[in-house]
Amino acid sequence: MCGIVGYAGEKNNAWEVLLKGLKRLEYRGYDSCGIAIESSKGELFLDRVKGRVEALSEKISNKKYKNISAGIAHTRWATHGVPNEENAHPHTDCDGSIVIVHNGIIENYIEIKNELKDHNFKSDTDTEVIVHLIEDNIKKLNKGGKSNRLEMLHPIFFQAFLNTLNKLKGSFAIAVIWNKVPGVILAARRFSPLVIGKGEGENFLSSDVAGFLEYTNNVYFMDDDEIAFIDKNNIVFFDFNGKKKNKDIKKIDWDIKMAEKGGYKHFMLKEIHEQEMGFENTIARRVLPVGEYILNKEINLTIEEIKNFSSIQFIACGTAYHAAYVGKYLFEKLGIKSDIDLASEFPQRAKIIDKKALVIAISQSGETADTLEAIRSAKKNGNKIFAITNTVGSTISRESDYVIYTHCGPEIAVASTKAFTAQLAALYVLALHFSYIKGNLLITKAREFAEELLEIPKLIKKTLECEEYVKEIVDKFEDRNDYLFIARGINYPIALEGALKLKEISYLHAEGYAAGEMKHGPIAIISDGMPVVAIATTQTELDLIKGNIEETKARGGKVIAIADEDSKKFIRPDFYIKIPKVSEYFAPVLTVIPLQLFAYYTALKRGRDIDKPRNLAKSVTVR
Ligand code: M6R
Numbered sequence: 001m002c003g004i005v006g007y008a009g010e011k012n013n014a015w016e017v018l019l020k021g022l023k024r025l026e027y028r029g030y031d032s033c034g035i036a037i038e039s040s041k042g043e044l045f046l047d048r049v050k051g052r053v054e055a056l057s058e059k060i061s062n063k064k065y066k067n068i069s070a071g072i073a074h075t076r077w078a079t080h081g082v083p084n085e086e087n088a089h090p091h092t093d094c095d096g097s098i099v100i101v102h103n104g105i106i107e108n109y110i111e112i113k114n115e116l117k118d119h120n121f122k123s124d125t126d127t128e129v130i131v132h133l134i135e136d137n138i139k140k141l142n143k144g145g146k147s148n149r150l151e152m153l154h155p156i157f158f159q160a161f162l163n164t165l166n167k168l169k170g171s172f173a174i175a176v177i178w179n180k181v182p183g184v185i186l187a188a189r190r191f192s193p194l195v196i197g198k199g200e201g202e203n204f205l206s207s208d209v210a211g212f213l214e215y216t217n218n219v220y221f222m223d224d225d226e227i228a229f230i231d232k233n234n235i236v237f238f239d240f241n242g243k244k245k246n247k248d249i250k251k252i253d254w255d256i257k258m259a260e261k262g263g264y265k266h267f268m269l270k271e272i273h274e275q276e277m278g279f280e281n282t283i284a285r286r287v288l289p290v291g292e293y294i295l296n297k298e299i300n301l302t303i304e305e306i307k308n309f310s311s312i313q314f315i316a317c318g319t320a321y322h323a324a325y326v327g328k329y330l331f332e333k334l335g336i337k338s339d340i341d342l343a344s345e346f347p348q349r350a351k352i353i354d355k356k357a358l359v360i361a362i363s364q365s366g367e368t369a370d371t372l373e374a375i376r377s378a379k380k381n382g383n384k385i386f387a388i389t390n391t392v393g394s395t396i397s398r399e400s401d402y403v404i405y406t407h408c409g410p411e412i413a414v415a416s417t418k419a420f421t422a423q424l425a426a427l428y429v430l431a432l433h434f435s436y437i438k439g440n441l442l443i444t445k446a447r448e449f450a451e452e453l454l455e456i457p458k459l460i461k462k463t464l465e466c467e468e469y470v471k472e473i474v475d476k477f478e479d480r481n482d483y484l485f486i487a488r489g490i491n492y493p494i495a496l497e498g499a500l501k502l503k504e505i506s507y508l509h510a511e512g513y514a515a516g517e518m519k520h521g522p523i524a525i526i527s528d529g530m531p532v533v534a535i536a537t538t539q540t541e542l543d544l545i546k547g548n549i550e551e552t553k554a555r556g557g558k559v560i561a562i563a564d565e566d567s568k569k570f571i572r573p574d575f576y577i578k579i580p581k582v583s584e585y586f587a588p589v590l591t592v593i594p595l596q597l598f599a600y601y602t603a604l605k606r607g608r609d610i611d612k613p614r615n616l617a618k619s620v621t622v623r
Contacts, residue, residue, distance in 0.1 A: 004101045008069070009070075026619055037118075048132075080125050102174050108300070282406045287429060316528075320371075334441060353378065474605055498535075
C-alpha cells in the first residue's frame with residue numbers, strides 16, 4: 001500500500017508541502033515514514049522515522065533547508081521487512097546520491113539483489129534493489145561516472161531509469177531523484193496509483209490527489225507502464241520504450257476542506273455525519289423527481305446493451321463487498337438475476353461466468369488490487385465491466401467499460417462509512433434504471449421507487465438522531481469482548497458490515513451471521529450478558545428473527561434490536577434502536593447507521609486509534 005509524494009519547485013517550505021501531503025496519505029500506511037530534500041546545488045537531506053508523520057515532522061522541525069529544488073517522501077505499510085528506520089523509505093544507492101520512494105512490490109527483487117553482489121544494501125526491503133539497479137545502470141551508461149556535464153547526465157539518468165524499469169517485475173509507483181541533476185524527479189507507474197499535479201513554476205506527484213490538492217487541482221492520471229519526467233516547469237510523459245506520450249489534464253472538483261476534520265474528533269465520525277450529503281450527491285441529477293432517469297447520457301450504455309445482458313456478477317472487497325451484497329438482494333428483488341463473489345476469490349472461477357453477464361465492480365478507492373485483478377480476469381473471459389467508485393481517474397475507473405462515480409467526497413478514515421451508503425445510492429439508481437429498461441418495473445412502480453429514493457437523504461439525517469442512545473448502549477457493554485450480529489434477507493449484509501466495522505476499529509471479536517444459521521452453530525457461543533445485535537425491518541424478517549431473539553435471551557444474551565417504529569409489537573429486545581419506516585429495498589441504508597456509530601463509540605471507549613486502526617491501510621494495493 002504506502003503513500004508517496006513528490007515536489008519539484010523552489011518553495012522554501014517544500015518540506016512542509018511534502019509532510020502535509022504525507023499526512024493526507026497516511027490512510028495508505030503509517031508504520032514508518034521519511035523524506036528526502038534536494039537543493040539546487042545537489043545537497044541531499046534525508047530523514048526517516050519508525051512511526052507516524054508527526055514524529056518525522058518533529059525530527060526535522062529545526063532543520064533549515066535552503067535553495068530547495070525538489071523533494072520526495074513516503075509513508076509506509078510494511079510488506080518486506082519489519083517497520084523500522086532502516087526499512088523506512090526513502091532508500092539510497094551505495095554512495096547516497098540517488099534516492100527513491102516506492103509503493104508496490106518488486107517480485108524479482110531477490111534475483112536482482114543476487115546480481116548486484118558488490119552493492120552495499122542497508123535494508124530488508126524489496127525497494128532498495130531498484131535504486132541500486134539505477135546506480136548500476138548509470139555507471140554502465142556513464143562509463144564509470146566520467147561525465148559531469150548536466151546535459152549529458154539528464155539522458156543518462158533517464159536511460160538508466162528506463163533500463164531499470166524494464167527489468168522490474170511486480171507493481172510499483174516510484175519517484176527518484178539524483179543529486180547530479182538537481183530539480184528533476186523521474187516517476188513511473190505499473191499497477192500502483194500515481195497522479196501528477198501541475199502547478200505554476202512548481203509541480204507535484206502523489207499516490208492520490210489529496211497529497212497536493214491544496215496547491216493544484218490540475219491533474220494527470222498516470223497509466224500503467226508510463227514514466228513522467230518532472231521539474232518545476234515541465235511534466236513530460238513517456239512509455240517504457242522511451243517514446244514521448246501526450247496526456248490530457250483533468251480538473252478535480254474536490255476541495256481541500258473536504259479532506260479535513262471540520263471540528264469532528266475523528267474523520268470517521270465526520271464521515272458518518274456526511275452520509276446524507278454523500279447519498280444525496282450520488283443520486284442527484286440521476287433520478288428526477290418525476291421518476292425519469294437520465295443515466296443513459298452519463299454511462300453510455302445503450303438500451304439494447306442493458307436488455308441483452310443476462311445477469312449481474314458483483315465483485316468487491318470488504319465494505320464494498322457488503323454494498324455489493326445488498327445490490328445482489330436488490331437486483332434480484334427487481335427481477336434481475338445476480339451473483340456475487342469476493343474479488344479475491346473471483347479470478348479462479350471467472351472462466352465459468354456467463355459471458356453475457358454484466359460484471360459490476362465496486363471500490364471506494366478504485367485501486368484495490370484484488371478488485372482490479374478480478375476485473376482483469378472477467379475481461380479476459382469476455383465480460384463487460386461496470387465500475388462504481390468514488391475516485392475519478394482511478395485505475396478501476398479507467399479499466400472498466402462503464403463507470404459511475406459516488407459523490408461523497410474523499411473518505412479518509414480507514415473504516416469505510418459514507419462510501420458504503422453512497423455505493424448503495426449508486427446501486428439504487430442502477431437497479432431502478434436496469435429493471436425499468438428490462439421491463440421488470442412498470443412506470444408507476446418505477447416512479448414510486450424513485451420518489452422514495454429521493455426521500456432517503458432526509459431519513460439518513462433522522463436516523464443519525466440515535467447517536468446519544470447508541471452511546472448509552474455502548475456503555476452497558478464496556479466489559480464485553482465478543483459480539484454477534486444477525487439479520488436476514490437484504491439486511492444480512494448489514495450484519496456482516498456491523499461486525500466488520502466493530503472488528504476493524506475496536507479490535508474486538510465480532511461475527512456477522514444470517515439469523516437462520518444461529519441454531520446451526522453460533523448459538524453455542526451465547527453466554528450470560530453477551531451482546532447480540534439483531535436487525536429486522538420487514539414483517540417476514542420480524543416473524544423469523546423473533547425466535548432468534550427469544551433463544552438468545554433464554555441463554556442469558558442481551559439483544560440490541562435495530563428495527564423500525566412499527567416493529568415494537570413483534571419483538572422484545574433489551575435495547576431497541578428505532579429507524580424510520582421505509583420499504584424493504586432501502587432499509588440497509590438506515591440500519592447500517594446505528595452500527596457504524598456503535599463501532600465508533602465502542603472503539604472510542606477503548607481508546608483505539610479510530611482513523612488509523614492497527615495493521616490496516618485504506619487502499620489495499622497489494623494482493
Ligand atoms: O477501496 P475499496 O472500496 O476497494 O476497499 C475495499 C476494502 O478494502 C475496504 O472496504 C475495507 O474493508 C475497509 N477498511 C472497510 O471499512
